[in-house]
Amino acid sequence: AQVNGTLNNKRFPDDFKFGVATASYQVEGAWNEDGKGENVWDQVTHRVPSPIVNNDTGDVACDSYHKYKEDVAMLKDLGVDFYRFSISWSRILPTGFANEINEAGLQYYKNLVKELRANGIEPLVTIFHWDQPQPLEDLGGWTNDIIIDQFVDYARILFRELGNEVKYWLTFNEPKQTCNQGYGTAQKAPLITSPGMGEYLCTHNLLRAHAKAWRLYDEEFRQEQQGTIGITIDTPWFEPFSNSTADIEAAETKLQFTFGWYTNPIVYGDYPSVMQTNIARRSAQQGFKESRLPQFTEEEKAYIKGTYDFLGVNVYTTFLVSSTDEPDPSMGLDEDSEVLDWQPDDWESTASSWLKVVPWGMRKLVTWIKNTYDNPKIMITENGYSDNGTLEDDGRISYYERYLSSLRDAMELDGVDVIAYTAWSLMDNFEWMQGYSEKFGLYHVDFNSPNRERTAKKSALWYKNLLETRCLVEECVD
Numbered sequence: 001a002q003v004n005g006t007l008n009n010k011r012f013p014d015d016f017k018f019g020v021a022t023a024s025y026q027v028e029g030a031w032n033e034d035g036k037g038e039n040v041w042d043q044v045t046h047r048v049p050s051p052i053v054n055n056d057t058g059d060v061a062c063d064s065y066h067k068y069k070e071d072v073a074m075l076k077d078l079g080v081d082f083y084r085f086s087i088s089w090s091r092i093l094p095t096g097f098a099n100e101i102n103e104a105g106l107q108y109y110k111n112l113v114k115e116l117r118a119n120g121i122e123p124l125v126t127i128f129h130w131d132q133p134q135p136l137e138d139l140g141g142w143t144n145d146i147i148i149d150q151f152v153d154y155a156r157i158l159f160r161e162l163g164n165e166v167k168y169w170l171t172f173n174e175p176k177q178t179c180n181q182g183y184g185t186a187q188k189a190p191l192i193t194s195p196g197m198g199e200y201l202c203t204h205n206l207l208r209a210h211a212k213a214w215r216l217y218d219e220e221f222r223q224e225q226q227g228t229i230g231i232t233i234d235t236p237w238f239e240p241f242s243n244s245t246a247d248i249e250a251a252e253t254k255l256q257f258t259f260g261w262y263t264n265p266i267v268y269g270d271y272p273s274v275m276q277t278n279i280a281r282r283s284a285q286q287g288f289k290e291s292r293l294p295q296f297t298e299e300e301k302a303y304i305k306g307t308y309d310f311l312g313v314n315v316y317t318t319f320l321v322s323s324t325d326e327p328d329p330s331m332g333l334d335e336d337s338e339v340l341d342w343q344p345d346d347w348e349s350t351a352s353s354w355l356k357v358v359p360w361g362m363r364k365l366v367t368w369i370k371n372t373y374d375n376p377k378i379m380i381t382e383n384g385y386s387d388n389g390t391l392e393d394d395g396r397i398s399y400y401e402r403y404l405s406s407l408r409d410a411m412e413l414d415g416v417d418v419i420a421y422t423a424w425s426l427m428d429n430f431e432w433m434q435g436y437s438e439k440f441g442l443y444h445v446d447f448n449s450p451n452r453e454r455t456a457k458k459s460a461l462w463y464k465n466l467l468e469t470r471c472l473v474e475e476c477v478d
């Protein structure tokens with residue numbers, strides 16, 4: 001049987017790993033229990049008036065802090081190889097500083113890891129998924145370079161306390177969202193508006209924090225613990241609107257400003273040249289003495305280069321890109337001054353404005369990553385679909401079938417070294433500024449009930465079957 005794509009059976013290799021993902025602020029709740037400190041999402045969701053849809057907060061969320069054994073039972077039933085979850089910095093270090101460890105918070109993660117291992121499930125830990133402690137944010141958060149050493153102290157505690165049981169680490173989830181949307185365009189906590197400045201200061205510190213944490217693991221823990229550590233970077237696929245040279249270059253510019261911004265320093269040791277050139281030119285036009293894009297010293301370039309064992313990639317959708325024949329310096333962010341990107345109205349929609357269903361973009365993206373970054377090991381650390389929460393979620397099944405089919409083609413036909421796939425998300429959860437209005441889960445969560453009952457959707461049973469057969473069609477030919 002054909003499933004949208006070239007290959008017949010879409011069988012995944014026996015050593016290919018399947019998992020699901022969540023993140024601390026989106027599922028845990030217990031925002032102020034057992035000594036946990038306040039983080040930037042607690043602060044933002046408690047503002048009056050609230051900037052979140054329906055005034056939703058993560059105060060309780062899915063209550064996973066109390067219900068993690070139920071969560072592990074669901075994971076066991078799904079038959080996942082691994083569970084990707086993130087650790088709440090402010091649950092471990094309430095002030096953000098490492099002088100005061102919250103033992104109860106650390107114990108929660110030790111219990112979760114123990115429960116996962118007892119059920120034969122590999123933990124994949126994201127050290128940071130957007131929820132930095134508020135006391136650090138009060139000092140400038142990611143725009144203040146003092147955060148670098150606080151992050152490394154936090155990571156050291158996790159490696160030391162959990163590293164005997166946790167063998168797969170991601171330093172950051174989607175640094176672009178942390179920086180661009182957190183400190184540039186006010187679309188994520190801490191909701192700071194400083195486009196063209198905030199995101200670059202944030203990134204310059206975040207990349208150095210990543211490198212220092214990766215080298216800490218590599219030099220002080222890897223020998224004994226034998227784990228592996230990477231970073232998760234997100235990007236849509238950017239498709240040239242026409243095959244004109246200008247549009248092809250414009251699409252490459254978008255990929256460099258979105259994925260290359262982080263991956264070039266980590267793989268090659270510096271920011272993409274197109275970013276350095278464009279931002280320097282625009283900064284001069286705007287009257288700045290220096291480029292708004294900070295410079296790495298030669299030592300920093302050498303220090304950051306090579307700080308990855310694999311690349312985590314979050315991919316959901318695709319945008320079309322064309323060049324503009326009159327670049328407008330005042331237009332949008334640096335990345336938008338030279339290009340236009342959009343999604344056609346007739347592309348298949350979901351419950352999220354930015355998420356159109358474009359399966360062929362998956363193959364294009366991972367093949368571009370292979371060709372651009374010297375064929376790295378790739379883990380798809382998020383891919384998913386949003387709807388209104390129905391249990392009969394055929395749309396989600398169709399999305400996963402087609403995206404996985406496209407991924408399988410990239411592996412089989414383009415030789416892309418994809419080692420794992422993670423479905424976002426295990427269950428409906430707090431979808432940031434959209435609150436609980438957009439549902440991404442394989443399991444439904446009843447947020448109107450204090451028990452937060454979890455119910456398997458049709459897609460959970462579909463994913464369970466895929467994980468058993470490892471094949472995207474009924475009859476699997478070997």
Ligand SMILES: O=S(=O)(O)CCCN1CCN(CCO[C@@H]2O[C@H](CO)[C@@H](O)[C@H](O)[C@H]2O)CC1
Nearest residue numbers: 023173174177234314316353354382424431440
């Ligand atoms: O200019 S727009 O705003 O129209 C488009 C840019 C906005 N997107 C939103 C999704 N984000 C990646 C997804 O973000 C990820 O995916 C999940 C679903 O969102 C989240 O729940 C996860 O926590 C997050 O890791 C990338 C930026």
